[in-house]
Amino acid sequence: MNAQLDISQDKALLWLMAIACGLCAGANYYCQPLIHSIQQYFQVPESQVALTVTFAQVSYALGLLFIVPMGDIVNKTKFIPLLMFFAAIGLFICAFAVNLPMLWAGTILVGLFSVAAQVLIPLATMAVQPEKTGEVVGFLMSGLLVGLLLSTSLAGLFSNLVNWKLIYIVSSILMLILALMLKKRLPHVPTAKMSYGKIFQSMAVLLLEEKRLIYRSLIGGFAFAAMSTLFSTIAVLLTSEPFKLPDVMVGVTTLIGVFGALSTTKIGKIADQGYTSLLTWVGVAILATSWIFLYFGGTSLISYILGYGIISLGLAIVHTSNQNIIFRLRPNAKSRINSIYMTVYFTGGACGSALGVYAWHHGGWTMTCMVGLCLVAGSALFALLDRLLLPKTQTA
Known part of the structure; x- marks a missing residue:
């Protein structure tokens, strides 16, 4: 591997990638603590609202199976920001949903395209010296896991303090900002x-x-x-x-x-x-x-x-x-x-x-x-x- 591709020395880029992993991973879990609030907002049976969690999990699984493998054959510097852009669109749809089916549609988009994190991690392993693979993967996994853990806590907190839609608005804006920043900084790797x-x-x-x-x-x-x-x-x-x-x-x-x-x-x-x-x-x-x-x-x-x-x-x-x-x-x-x-x-x-x-x-x-x-x-x-x-x- 070319030494110039060793991103382990670029701490700013690693932090951006770790934050992106956390944001993408967490985006698929916001709905879990919000079931009751969503049910009250749309005035529909709670059993229907609970399907939102199922749609999130199924769409994410489909993204893992049918979208993530494309990371080996496309330009990852463009592909990853594009996935994050579509995930942000899904979050916007959730934030401004006027009915439950619209929320479901947004949730499915988020689930499908939040797999950007699972393309980002393999990219990192291709842009680092082999002896530092575990260290870099571990750092990105820290971001991903912290994002998972904070997602439900922040979603519940925002819902209690302001409105359940706030977490979707904030994260969609952050997703777009990170996508733009990563597009300029992600290294090119062979496909x-x-x-x-x-x-x-x-x-x-x-x-x-x-x-x-x-x-x-x-x-x-x-x-x-x-x-x-x-x-x-x-x-x-x-x-x-x-x-x-x-x-x-x-x-x-x-x-x-x-x-x-x-x-x-x-x-x-x-x-x-x-x-x-x-x-x-x-x-x-x-x-x-x-x-x-x-x-x-x-x-x-x-x-x-x-x-x-x-x-x-x-x-x-x-x-x-x-x-x-x-x-x-x-x-x-x-x-x-x-x-x-x-x-x-x-x-x-x-x-x-x-x-x-x-x-x-x-x-x-x-x-x-x-x-x-x-x-x-x-x-x-x-x-x-x-x-x-x-x-x-x-x-x-």
Whole structure:
């Protein structure tokens, strides 16, 4: 790789990219804490408003599968700002929606095009020296994860202080500003010469030839499923006895996860030294330990907050380790590899959310914790299978 493309020295650009990752990732989650406010505004059944969350998740999954792979064959310096522009349009539509279908349309646009972050991260790995891949990915992941965590808190706060539409207005303006700034500063990197249809044929080949990609995707998918089990039950647990917290405080409680998100840069540096396998097992162990704290968190808010912070750290370690490995598999197919990985990752998240709701309704908090722990065990199983692929002398 040409040394002049090493963006690790350009701190201003890295910060812009990290903020963009956080804004894009968070944009898809604003609707989650606003269901009640939106229901009151449009005067429609809450069950209909809840479909907004489903539309956001499904459209994001479609974007991961059909838009992110294009990052390997197009000019990323133009493609990424364009995706952010369309995401901003979707946010504007949400902000000025006059009925629920209009909000749905805006949400779908945001979901489809907020995948810009998942094109931005592979670009960064192509514009940095290989030995700094983990450090840069970790830094961008810090921005992405902080954006995810702050999105629901800020959306709820803005809704309580002013209006639920304010978060959409502010973020759409910021999205446009960042898109313009990135268009001028993003580095040019090589692209593969193939048609859109050939992309998916090559992705099928990747699945057949790269077993580590499959295993690492499943490790991440099960880990995120365990976290999503928590996401889908946090509101019902903390707003009921014995806690009875208001919606705003539920959002504030989750901010403990920021510490895990901010650790990804350090984790990435350790991964760059060849300790990805060790880090994976540490991450899985932390995920398992978190559910002990979360179990007692059913009656103790302090234990719950500690558990939430610990599980966020464990997920950050596993996810950063996974990305450090997969981006080294095929240097000329990073967007396609990321598309496969993130599609499995968020599919795991969707399944974890559904399992969390099911467990809550059929066995309460105890069954929810058991499901979470079983999902961590699934992550550990595929970590073991991945480790068996490696020569005994190899640590990565």
